[in-house]
Amino acid sequence: MDRAKHIFTYAETLDGGGVERAQLRLARGWIEAGRRVTLAVGCTGGPLAAEIPVGLEVIPLGGRTFRSLFAVPAIIRKIKPDIIFCPGSYYTSIALWTRLRLGSSCPPFICKVSNAMRRGDHPPLFALGHSAWLRTHPWFIDHIIAMTEASARDVFETTRIDSSRVRIIANPPAMPLPGSTIEGLPERYILGVGRLVRQKRWDRLLDAMPRIAEPLPLVILGEGEERAAMEARARSLGVDLRLLGHAPDPLLAMRSAELLVLTSDYEGVPGVLREALSVGTPVVTTDSSPAVREIVSSARFGTIVETYDGDALVRALNAWLRPDAIRPKPVLPPGADSPLRYLELFDSLMSGAHSPARRLGRRAVPDTPLPPTEVAATGPAAP
Structure with a gap:
């Protein structure tokens, strides 16, 4: 069987998003397996620049x-790569643009789902447009990667893509970085990890902090345009907020945190939940993705609250801050062999009629959603 010798992928920046971090972990695995990998990126600076693997060919877009x-x-x-990897939902419009520009000469496109396909934050008209957009994906994407079974079902129901064109492959897990440190961590604290953007809705967590029974500092690792607004809100609420910026190894902060909290409007498969559970730290999270209940699969691991229920968030925080709360045992995350599973898929697309998106177009779309048992799973879907 032919091999995908050259893999191309792209990103806007290396400013610290989970999508780009997973992208670099996959690239490292592909390079270690002997494949050539090229990354086109708008700007080569940013916190994730230090995580660029040796051997990755980087093309700055300026x-x-x-x-x-x-x-x-x-x-x-x-450069004529064999395969194009779209690292997340945010980037699928570039997949369409590339398919339109290159036509039949376009290499196979594999796109990973990184956000919930259906989002509660969309107003009705925008939601209709977004639904129509998702229905076009089988035309220009050859294969879709979902990270859990629930995410795969979401893909089927929104895109109506054929089950043979979907795989379940988890993100590679975060690994401890020897020598890394995080300055400014207090003795006890509540932790958030993620970009400082509206999607994450850190305002919900800030509003809950003055209402918890035991006032603790709130530490958030990440950067973004909401920093100033969050600092102002924290001052007005009297919250001890510590924004420590990007951390190369957030596992250090997760391991010693009282709990990790995620209050997003929407997510794909939140890696921070798996990372916290991997070091035995309980989580409190909004019901921001179909994958959340696969990750927080037991009350032993944490608490899931409705997205807009501030009172439930406060109750969950108080429950896990009680002295008699039992921390979960570490949960081994999936994904250690994910780079190789991707390569198996890439190689399988190198023969003959490798592009069902071009060959089948919309005719590949079934009339009804497919049952989850038809998912061509290539890896564990949940911890």
Whole structure:
């Protein structure tokens, strides 16, 4: 069987998002397996630049905006990769743009789902447009990667793609980085990890902090445009907020935190929940994704609250801060062999009629959602 010798992928920046961090972990595994990997990225600076694996070929696009990614088709035409990997839902419009520009000469496109396909934060008209957009995906994407069974079902129900074009492959797990430190951690604290953007809804957590029985500092690892607004809100509420920026190894903070909290409007498969559970730290999270209940699969691991229920959030925080609360035993995360599972898929697409997106187009879309038993699973779906 032919091998996918050259894999191409792309990103807007290396500013610290979970999508790009997983992308670099996968690239490292592919390189270690002897494959050539090229990354086109708008800006090569940023916190994740230190995590670029040795051997990764980086093509800077000279900009920090999404617009810089419109150069991707020209790069693909020049370097002629065997496979294109779209690292997350945010980037699928570039997959469409590339398919339109390259036509039948476009290599196979494999796209990973990184956000919930259906989002409660969309107003009705926008939700209709988004639903129509998802229905177009089988036309320009050859294979979709979902990270859990629930995410795969979400893919079927929203895109109506054929089950043979979906795989379940978890993200590679986070690994401790020897020598890493995090300055400024208090003795006891509640922890949040994620970008400082509206999607994460850190305002919900800030509003809950003055209402908990035991006032503790709130530590958040991450950067983003909401920093100033969060600092102002914390001051007005009297919350001891510590924004410590990007951390190369957030496991250090997770291991000693009282609990990890995620209050997002929407997520894909929140890696921070798996990371916290991997070091035995309980989690409190909004019901922001179909995958959340697969990860927090037992009350022993944490508490899931309705997205807009502030009172439930406070009750959950208080329950886990009680002296008699029992921390969970560490949960081994899936995904250690994920880079190799991706390569098996890439190689399988190198023969003959490798592009069902071009060959079948919308005719590949079934009339009704497929049952979850038809998912072609290639790895564990949940801890």
